[in-house]
Amino acid sequence: MNNSFEIGPIRPPSEAYSILLRITRNCPWNRCAFCSTYRDQKFSRRTVDEIKADIDGMHSIALRLSEASVRQGLDGRVSEEVLTEARADDPTPESYYRQVAFWMQYGMRTAFLQDANSLIMNTQDLVEILRHLKARFPFIERVTSYARAKTVSKKSPEELSELRAAGLTRLHIGMESGCDGVLELISKGVTAEEHILAGRKAMDAGFDLSEYYMPGLGGESFSRENALESARVLSAINPTFIRLRSTVPLPGTPLADIMAAGEWVPLSEDGKVREIRLFVENLGDITSTIKSDHMMNLLEDVEGSMPAGRGRILSVIDRYLGMSADDRESFIIGRRLGLYRLLSDFGRDGQVEAVKRELKSRFGSVDAAVMELLKNYI
Numbered sequence: 448m449n450n451s452f453e454i455g456p457i458r459p460p461s462e463a464y465s466i467l468l469r470i471t472r473n474c475p476w477n478r479c480a481f482c483s484t485y486r487d488q489k490f491s492r493r494t495v496d497e498i499k500a501d502i503d504g505m506h507s508i509a510l511r512l513s514e515a516s517v518r519q520g521l522d523g524r525v526s527e528e529v530l531t532e533a534r535a536d537d538p539t540p541e542s543y544y545r546q547v548a549f550w551m552q553y554g555m556r557t558a559f560l561q562d563a564n565s566l567i568m569n570t571q572d573l574v575e576i577l578r579h580l581k582a583r584f585p586f587i588e589r590v591t592s593y594a595r596a597k598t599v600s601k602k603s604p605e606e607l608s609e610l611r612a613a614g615l616t617r618l619h620i621g622m623e624s625g626c627d628g629v630l631e632l633i634s635k636g637v638t639a640e641e642h643i644l645a646g647r648k649a650m651d652a653g654f655d656l657s658e659y660y661m662p663g664l665g666g667e668s669f670s671r672e673n674a675l676e677s678a679r680v681l682s683a684i685n686p687t688f689i690r691l692r693s694t695v696p697l698p699g700t701p702l703a704d705i706m707a708a709g710e711w712v713p714l715s716e717d718g719k720v721r722e723i724r725l726f727v728e729n730l731g732d733i734t735s736t737i738k739s740d741h742m743m744n745l746l747e748d749v750e751g752s753m754p755a756g757r758g759r760i761l762s763v764i765d766r767y768l769g770m771s772a773d774d775r776e777s778f779i780i781g782r783r784l785g786l787y788r789l790l791s792d793f794g795r796d797g798q799v800e801a802v803k804r805e806l807k808s809r810f811g812s813v814d815a816a817v818m819e820l821l822k823n824y825i
């Protein structure tokens with residue numbers, strides 16, 4: 448019997464140590480102007496039986512690995528020898544064993560449901576899958592999924608509570624912007640009020656909720672509205688996490704097309720930092736934790752729990768904005784080259800200065816160069 452299971456293309460960075468369980472394929476909306484993840488990929492549903500068979504495959508592999516580990520006196524730990532012994536008479540490709548072994552190494556505590564909107568599945572079917580997952584792996588503590596706000600807003604409070612009780616603990620919702628004009632521009636298919644409704648419903652049902660905000664999504668024209676309206680919507684939701692994802696117009700997306708047509712002007716790196724400052728300043732009396740957990744963000748240390756963290760976040764931003772324009776350019780280049788992670792890492796570096804000179808002469812400005820570099824990050 449083959450124990451392989453299906454895996455989708457992406458997961459949030461915070462799910463790096465989770466086992467990935469594919470509930471649906473691709474995105475049922477697939478129209479957001481900035482998104483290239485599932486472009487040209489057709490959405491499809493998987494059956495409950497297919498998904499349960501995947502869970503059984505993971506379970507079977509985990510069992511084989513633990514038994515081989517015990518036989519080799521390693522008490523559950525997985526070595527190359529354990530891996531070889533465990534899959535000796537199993538035709539399942541090695542990569543699946545490695546996935547499960549990696550998960551075992553990190554304690555098997557978390558699972559992530561793929562792809563873009565697992566909550567589109569019939570609630571009772573999803574409950575059945577969650578119960579099966581819990582039955583096979585009772586020690587799982589956190590099960591997370593992406594969800595569209597529109598879908599969450601249409602679920603009844605009882606349905607959301609049922610999913611929560613069956614073991615789904617965390618939702619990631621791509622709000623992107625709280626500004627209706629920007630949401631329309633990017634074809635998000637959700638209004639600011641629907642974002643608030645969905646977010647509040649998710650919080651009321653007891654989920655850990657991550658809401659994503661994209662600084663720069665309104666371009667130059669709507670930067671101020673993007674900051675203020677996003678702060679208003681997220682203040683009304685008070686999600687567990689607010690995750691920053693700075694906007695990058697990727698080639699082949701409608702956002703890149705409207706940029707090429709001159710209808711959307713990207714914000715500079717400094718412009719995005721100023722927008723984040725305005726956003727943080729205008730967040731209300733909330734208790735969310737702000738995370739900057741993606742390489743697209745310039746300032747990774749813009750993180751902290753509200754309300755106490757607001758002062759620290761603003762001081763990091765002000766420290767950056769208080770640097771000379773030349774130092775800011777050096778930091779931007781060094782950060783994008785991976786030489787600086789935090790603002791406190793900054794110091795003039797000969798290698799950075801040489802690359803900066805070369806990029807400026809090649810692309811005309813640091814911002815134009817960064818736009819090219821960032822396209823390769825995603």
Ligand code: SF4
Nearest residue numbers: 474477478479482563
């Ligand atoms: S809903 Fe998410 S995955 Fe789907 S197109 Fe929009 S951003 Fe991309």
